[in-house]
Every structure is written in structure tokens, then in C-alpha cells.
Amino acid sequence: MPQIFIAIITTLLIIAGLAGTVIPFLPGEPLIFLGSIVYGFGFGFDRIGRGIYVALAIFSAFSLVVNYIATSIGAKKFGASKFGILGAIVGAFLGFLIGNITGLLIGPFLGAFIGELLRARKIEKSVKAGFGAVVGFFAGALTRVLVSLVMTGLIIYGILK
Numbered sequence: 001m002p003q004i005f006i007a008i009i010t011t012l013l014i015i016a017g018l019a020g021t022v023i024p025f026l027p028g029e030p031l032i033f034l035g036s037i038v039y040g041f042g043f044g045f046d047r048i049g050r051g052i053y054v055a056l057a058i059f060s061a062f063s064l065v066v067n068y069i070a071t072s073i074g075a076k077k078f079g080a081s082k083f084g085i086l087g088a089i090v091g092a093f094l095g096f097l098i099g100n101i102t103g104l105l106i107g108p109f110l111g112a113f114i115g116e117l118l119r120a121r122k123i124e125k126s127v128k129a130g131f132g133a134v135v136g137f138f139a140g141a142l143t144r145v146l147v148s149l150v151m152t153g154l155i156i157y158g159i160l161k
Contacts, residue, residue: 006042006051010035014152021063021144022104025093028144029063032056032151048158056151063147068141074136075112080129087115088133107139 013035020028033056035046045053071092072085080088088108095107112133116126 001119003042005040006040008145010039010042010095013038014155018148018152021148022101023096023140027064028081028148029060029151031062032148032155036151036158039159048155052154054153059147059151063144064082066143066147070140071108071133071136075129075133078103078128078132078135079118079125080112080132081121083115083119084112084126084129084133085115087111087118088130088137091133092137105134108133110133 004158013031017028017031017035020026020031034132036053036056040048040053071088075085075088091107091109091111092104095103095110098105099106109130113126116129
């Protein structure tokens with residue numbers, strides 16, 4: 001019976017982690033990694049394997065870095081200041097809270113745009129910074145989705161091998 005409970009918790013953590021790859025501020029990859037750790041405690045760490053656990057830890061750390069800098073890099077490449085970058089991050093969070101997925105699509109743009117306008121820049125440059133924030137946000141999200149799928153595949157491989 002306890003192993004069924006552990007398997008359910010593992011599955012729920014991995015599903016929450018996959019959802020977290022597109023939901024801002026939900027640590028998707030660390031949740032997937034945590035799911036593998038829970039599985040290891042219940043079924044033995046040798047089942048998945050140390051090498052896979054090391055790879056999962058590296059992927060998890062990498063995704064956290066990508067999560068925090070991709071939007072910033074995209075906005076910077078398109079001329080955003082620190083105001084625009086901070087605005088894009090706040091916009092992604094508030095956009096998701098207010099408008100769910102639709103807000104998540106619009107939030108980074110509006111946040112960077114407003115951040116740049118507050119800095120007293122021209123509308124044209126603010127729009128460009130907003131566009132850059134969106135490009136960076138989605139590049140980061142795509143990378144995180146791919147990393148999460150690889151992590152999930154490694155866990156499944158480790159369990160089934």
C-alpha cells in the first residue's frame with residue numbers, strides 16, 4: 001500500500017512539474033526532480049540510477065537559470081533597460097494571475113512596455129523592448145518544456161530499465 005501512495009505522489013509531482021514549465025513562478029523542473037527523489041525513497045535510488053539522478057539535478061539547475069534570465073536577455077537584446085526587464089517579469093506573473101494563459105501571453109509585453117514608458121523612453125522603443133521580452137519569455141519557456149520532457153523521459157527510462 002505505501003508503494004502505491006509513493007507512486008501517486010511521484011506522478012502528481014511530475015505532472016505539476018510539467019505544468020510548471022509554462023506557469024510562471026511554479027518551479028517545474030525542481031518538482032519533477034523532487035518526484036524522482038520521492039520515488040527513490042519509496043522504491044530505492046538504485047532503481048532509477050545515480051547517473052540519472054545526477055543528470056536530473058543538472059537539468060533542474062539549468063532550467064532555473066534559463067527561467068530567470070531568458071526574458072531578461074530577450075528584452076535586453078531589443079533595447080530594454082532594467083525597468084523594462086523588471087516590468088516583463090512582473091508582467092508575466094501578474095498577467096498569469098489576472099488572465100491565466102491569455103494574461104501570460106500579454107503580460108511580459110505590457111510589463112516591459114510600461115516599465116520602459118516609466119523610464120521616460122519613447123513609445124517606439126518601449127514597444128520594441130516589450131516585443132523582446134515576449135521573445136525571451138517564450139524562448140525560455142520552450143527550453144524549459146524540452147528540458148522537462150527530457151527529465152520525465154529519463155525518469156521513465158530509469159524506472160523501466
